[in-house]
Amino acid sequence: MIAAVLVVGSLTAIIGVALSLAAARLPADRDTLTRRIDALLPQTQCGQCGYAGCRPYAEAIANGDAAINQCAPGGDLTIRAVAELLGQTPRPLNPVYGEHRGPLVATIDEAACIGCLRCLEVCPVDAILGAPRHLHTVLNDLCTGCELCIAPCPVDCISLETRAGHA
Amino acid sequence: MSELVLILIGTVLVNNFVLAKFLGLCPLLGASQRIETALGMSLATCFVLTLAAVFSYLIDTYLLQPLELGYLRILSFILVIAAAVQFSEFMLRRTQPVLHQALGVYLPLITTNCAVLGVALLNSRQSDNLVQALAYGLGAGLGFGLVMLLFAGLRERLEQADVPAPFQGAAIALATAGLMSMAFLGFAGLSRG
Numbered sequence: 001m002i003a004a005v006l007v008v009g010s011l012t013a014i015i016g017v018a019l020s021l022a023a024a025r026l027p028a029d030r031d032t033l034t035r036r037i038d039a040l041l042p043q044t045q046c047g048q049c050g051y052a053g054c055r056p057y058a059e060a061i062a063n064g065d066a067a068i069n070q071c072a073p074g075g076d077l078t079i080r081a082v083a084e085l086l087g088q089t090p091r092p093l094n095p096v097y098g099e100h101r102g103p104l105v106a107t108i109d110e111a112a113c114i115g116c117l118r119c120l121e122v123c124p125v126d127a128i129l130g131a132p133r134h135l136h137t138v139l140n141d142l143c144t145g146c147e148l149c150i151a152p153c154p155v156d157c158i159s160l161e162t163r164a165g166h167a
Numbered sequence: 168m169s170e171l172v173l174i175l176i177g178t179v180l181v182n183n184f185v186l187a188k189f190l191g192l193c194p195l196l197g198a199s200q201r202i203e204t205a206l207g208m209s210l211a212t213c214f215v216l217t218l219a220a221v222f223s224y225l226i227d228t229y230l231l232q233p234l235e236l237g238y239l240r241i242l243s244f245i246l247v248i249a250a251a252v253q254f255s256e257f258m259l260r261r262t263q264p265v266l267h268q269a270l271g272v273y274l275p276l277i278t279t280n281c282a283v284l285g286v287a288l289l290n291s292r293q294s295d296n297l298v299q300a301l302a303y304g305l306g307a308g309l310g311f312g313l314v315m316l317l318f319a320g321l322r323e324r325l326e327q328a329d330v331p332a333p334f335q336g337a338a339i340a341l342a343t344a345g346l347m348s349m350a351f352l353g354f355a356g357l358s359r360g
Contacts, residue, residue: 003236004236004239007230007231007234008239008243011226011230011243015247015250018250019250019253019254022254022257026258026261
């Protein structure tokens with residue numbers, strides 16, 4: 001009886017220790033690393049970094065394919081946080097990928113809007129509300145200020161403003 | 168040496184675990200929709216089978232039998248199998264995240280793959296030494312992989328076929344597995360006995 005308990009107990013203990021040792025020895029879990037980098041990015045999904053969104057950019061950083069200074073909406077704050085996570089030295093934002101302008105929010109000039117729906121289609125976070133030939137409006141809480149809706153607007157009625165409280 | 172080759176051929180073709188002993192049918196049906204997933208699944212199962220065969224043989228011979236604790240066999244084998252599966256699970260997650268995602272729940276389910284426990288239990292009865300146990304586990308894994316790949320190939324072809332309505336889905340898969348099993352019966356002539 002005691003032998004049985006001892007055998008099963010020590011087997012369990014040995015296997016547990018061996019597994020946790022193996023887990024510590026193996027290369028870092030890329031999936032968790034991606035998730036942790038992704039959590040530091042501003043989630044604007046703007047694609048200014050050259051990737052389709054924040055998560056693909058985080059994956060590229062985790063794989064070592066992308067530099068950490070490509071996120072314009074995040075600016076120095078984001079670069080510093082990612083650099084700290086990865087143990088790299090922070091570098092200034094690469095101007096190729098745009099300039100940092102602080103937290104932005106899109107505003108539609110409702111007098112000029114013709115209700116064409118083009119900005120709805122490009123919005124990565126579905127923050128624009130509208131129907132065909134009715135004027136559209138931006139849901140401020142959801143808007144990430146990604147600038148993607150500016151270019152498709154045929155009457156240039158969308159502008160970006162600094163978010164209130166972040167002047 | 169020739170004995171090892173015999174064990175390997177025997178477990179891969181003659182006494183194939185899936186088609187002759189009918190162990191491990193769940194992953195055969197569950198993870199064989201695409202050849203790539205089937206390949207990943209077979210590699211993972213083969214790895215787990217070999218590892219589990221070796222370690223369970225060691226535990227059985229040097230721990231359980233001297234202490235006359237044979238009744239703990241199933242419990243300790245399942246422990247070993249679970250650890251081997253866990254190990255291959257995080258190996259895969261860290262090195263092949265895409266494959267890991269494709270295999271999904273079938274990867275941890277290798278733990279309950281009856282072929283794995285079957286090999287461990289049969290090993291304690293038939294194998295005389297560690298090398299034989301290893302060959303038996305490896306052979307079972309290779310046999311499983313062979314059947315998995317053949318079956319996945321057949322199923323990929325069947326996707327294009329015009330299957331009668333009552334046979335679609337699981338029914339045609341089971342019929343295919345049955346026909347394969349009959350085909351593998353032909354290998355029975357290879358064995359001496």
